[in-house]
Amino acid sequence: MMDMISEAGVNRGVVTQLRAFLAQAELPEDGRLPPERDLAAALGVTRTELRKALGTLEAEGQIWRHVGKGTFVGNRPTDTLSDIETLAKRTNPAELMRARLIIEPEIARAAALTATPLHLSELRLCQTRTREAATWRQYENWDTRLHRTIAEATQNTPLLGMFDMLNALRRAVTWGRLRANPVKPSPDHHSFAEHEVIITAIENRDMNGAAAAMRTHLQSVERNLLTWQSDAAD
Amino acid sequence: MMDMISEAGVNRGVVTQLRAFLAQAELPEDGRLPPERDLAAALGVTRTELRKALGTLEAEGQIWRHVGKGTFVGNRPTDTLSDIETLAKRTNPAELMRARLIIEPEIARAAALTATPLHLSELRLCQTRTREAATWRQYENWDTRLHRTIAEATQNTPLLGMFDMLNALRRAVTWGRLRANPVKPSPDHHSFAEHEVIITAIENRDMNGAAAAMRTHLQSVERNLLTWQSDAAD
DNA sequence: GTCTCAACCAATTCTGAATTGGTTGAAGCT
DNA sequence: AGCTTCAACCAATTCAGAATTGGTTGAGAC
Structure with missing residues (x-):
């Protein structure tokens, strides 16, 4: 008292x-x-x-x-909440998707401005490899690398760090789920065309185009995620 | 061989x-x-x-x-690069500022959509406290809290996590520098008016306005940082 | 020469003791 | 009683050294 x-x-x-x-x-x-x-x-x-x-x-x-x-x-350091595991417990796939929709288009926009020829060829390589992928596992690897290359193309370390954080979160949140479809991606998987638009926009230094294309792409992924309840890769 | x-x-x-x-x-x-x-x-x-x-x-x-x-x-886990210390070593204030300019306006935009009355009153409180601050130290605390409240207002855990990451980076990168001016912020410090515009836009659910105001604010901070070489708070 | 194997090396993890702020309950004082 | 004091205890954290693990080397076997 x-x-x-x-x-x-x-x-x-x-x-x-x-x-x-x-x-x-x-x-x-x-x-x-x-x-x-x-x-x-x-x-x-x-x-x-x-x-x-x-x-x-x-x-x-x-x-x-x-x-x-x-x-x-001095002041007690603010509880930074930048620990992956802690974050993973407090969030969910829908929220994560919203965050990606907010962040990744801006990353693509920045990438369109600063990407080097090396980045562009790496993007092209990833795009080819995703098309050739024989399993979802391989597809996911190259898809992840494609998105990360875009983040690298910003040549901005903090941005890349935040992107990696989102990715780590994605793995942590999805963790434990099973992939429903063991077959390989169909040749007309929506992502192929969408990735193409993004890469082309970056090649053309079209910042607004890159951002818009990335937004479209992620919305498409989100739709798949909701419809099929599958852990849809992008 | x-x-x-x-x-x-x-x-x-x-x-x-x-x-x-x-x-x-x-x-x-x-x-x-x-x-x-x-x-x-x-x-x-x-x-x-x-x-x-x-x-x-x-x-x-x-x-x-x-x-x-x-x-x-399986595949070797990609080097996630989401460790604060590692990031801090590889970046610099200018790059960090660019990252903030890319991310925070979008956070403000999202906040304008989802902020609750509780968040709004918290923002008002922070704004008042920054004006009353007797030392830079106090000012910084309330300023940081203001920006973090905006991130909280998005009600999106991953976004908040990324914001915290940026903040932690800011502290780590700036770490070791001395604050040049021991005096308290002048009453016409540019941030006061700029914060006001941001908060008002969020109150009015003006997403574009909030994003634009945040961008303007950060550009102003960036200018100060370059001009005065001071560890300008925002 | 070429291959083998035990010893060694360095990066990482594990474990148990030591440290630290927080809490409690009996003893002491007024 | 009412309140303070103090030593013992508690739980969270850190620290240090041992144990573990993949990588390397140099003498010896063939």
Whole structure:
């Protein structure tokens, strides 16, 4: 019942003593300060007293603590939520598809601007290989590589990183599902023509075209995903 | 000089024996097969022989190996490049800014569609707090939270994850730099008005407006970054 | 020479102890 | 009683060294 910010029995002296220590002490790069037991001894106070003082400083936002880690000055690092497994638990295929629809067209747009001849030939190679694929497994590999090559063509490391993150998520979320159709992709699979439009647009430096084609393509994949309930590759 | 795919002295018998094992054996979920030493004993061949056979299978792409990890069936997982530290080493502030310019406007656009009243009031709170900020440190905190709230407003977990990734990258790349100006943000800091336009657009469900305003804002931040060489917050 | 094999190497994982902030319950003080 | 204190304990995390694993080498067998 007594969890007000500034508790009743807190010794103001210890708090100021602690503030002085923080101002003077040379902290390591990560801002970690000595363990409570050591710090209490160094300041000549009991651990309980020290913890009260630390509590008020934490309430003020001056420091943050975590079991097993330690006590640190500054702001608690925001829970970054960039861990694949954690993300995979909280999302679902539909949401992932929406994210792809938002991100990948913009990646294609950027790629149209910066793709090198090397990227273009790699794209062509992927397109050929997907057509030649004898199994869905092979098809998926080359399809994934095609999309990743587009991301590489942006020549932007953070963008590529985000693309990889989406891909990793895709694998993690789909994980455990079975592929319904063991046969190989039919020669008139919608993706072939759609990939062609995307690649052509990039070759022609048509940024808007590339973005639009990618959007169309992903919408088509989404439709398949909903209709057949299959883990449709793109 | 003798590194052809199918080496001279490879014992075909062992290879087929190994293939039979792979077809029959029940592998764990991750597709890892027993350590070479055990497998060699199980198949009744010497380790050197086994390794030759494994070598041909690896060349065929049937398996992949890594020191300390083990030998696995299937395709070697693509180097995902979604690790923050690795990314930070390979990128730079300019590239990061380009990535933000590509991604964040689209996030704002999506947010305009899906933001709830709760998000809107949170945005307003952040805007107020940035104006009240007494130090750059505080300003940055609320500014970061404002941008993250926009990402949250998309109600899309993968998108939020990617945003967090960008943010983590920003911290990692900027890490070690000093903030030149210890004073607090001036009341006519360009960001205030720009944030206002963004928030208003989201409130009005103006998707194009939100995207455009975010783009304008980030371009303004980019300009500051180039001009002043300061680690300009946005 | 060529092949074999045991020992060795380096990358990775595993495991158990040590560390750290958080909690509790008896003892002590007013 | 009412409150503080303190040592012991708890659970989360980190750390270090051993064990494991694919890769390499050099002496010896043929």
